[in-house]
Amino acid sequence: GAGVSQTPSNKVTEKGKYVELRCDPISGHTALYWYRQSLGQGPEFLIYFQGTGAADDSGLPNDRFFAVRPEGSVSTLKIQRTERGDSAVYLCASSLVGDLSTDTQYFGPGTRLTVL
Amino acid sequence: AQSVTQLGSHVSVSEGALVLLRCNYSSSVPPYLFWYVQYPNQGLQLLLKYTSAATLVKGINGFEAEFKKSETSFHLTKPSAHMSDAAEYFCAVSVNNQGGKLIFGQGTELSVKP
Numbered sequence: 688g689a690g691v692s693q694t695p696s697n698k699v700t701e702k703g704k705y706v707e708l709r710c711d712p713i714s715g716h717t718a719l720y721w722y723r724q725s726l727g728q729g730p731e732f733l734i735y736f737q738g739t740g741a742a743d744d745s746g747l748p749n750d751r752f753f754a755v756r757p758e759g760s761v762s763t764l765k766i767q768r769t770e771r772g773d774s775a776v777y778l779c780a781s782s783l784v785g786d787l788s789t790d791t792q793y794f795g796p797g798t799r800l801t802v803l
Numbered sequence: 804a805q806s807v808t809q810l811g812s813h814v815s816v817s818e819g820a821l822v823l824l825r826c827n828y829s830s831s832v833p834p835y836l837f838w839y840v841q842y843p844n845q846g847l848q849l850l851l852k853y854t855s856a857a858t859l860v861k862g863i864n865g866f867e868a869e870f871k872k873s874e875t876s877f878h879l880t881k882p883s884a885h886m887s888d889a890a891e892y893f894c895a896v897s898v899n900n901q902g903g904k905l906i907f908g909q910g911t912e913l914s915v916k917p
Contacts, residue, residue, distance in 0.1 A: 691846070718903055727812075729893050729907030730847070743904060778847070785903040787835050788854045792903065794839075794847040 712781030826894030
């Protein structure tokens with residue numbers, strides 16, 4: 688029934704703090720994606736999970752960013768030592784098996800992160 | 804590497820007029836192409852996709868797009884704009900062997916005037 692959900696919807700933090708952003712994919716979807724959307728830009732790929740493992744993390748900007756999906760459903764994006772440049776909307780998407788010839792990626796509403 | 808260019812960050816049309824949003828792609832292998840729409844305070848929603856079947860793809864809400872390999876284009880059209888079409892539109896490209904990673908364009912904001 689439910690779509691992709693993300694919590695919190697808004698997060699304000701101070702420079703240098705640690706934040707966690709959560710994504711609940713559509714039940715049964717094995718593929719999960721994180722994207723980042725800066726103001727006035729299109730979404731930018733961060734990381735892709737197939738089940739519990741990160742199949743492609745080539746979009747993570749640096750080692751302050753980390754994501755997990757320990758049980759193959761919920762995923763958490765973790766950002767250490769936040770910087771003002773990390774301010775953006777973080778989008779999560781899920782799809783059934785990760786094959787775009789047959790699948791559709793469904794996006795959540797996003798978490799707006801503001802680093803002061 | 805794949806990339807997408809959307810020509811025109813803002814497009815304004817009158818209600819009832821033709822909508823044309825431009826997208827050009829770059830890909831070294833046959834691509835999959837997508838158009839997503841983002842309404843204010845909502846998540847991205849898939850309008851339509853091309854995955855190497857018919858080159859003219861019909862989507863939701865009366866939108867369609869045509870894949871033109873010779874022009875490396877995938878422009879989005881709708882014959883008659885409605886006020887409810889006002890939103891941000893994103894073109895995206897992917898290749899199947901990358902596990903569904905999407906590369907998005909910068910987006911085109913569509914305004915519809917009464």
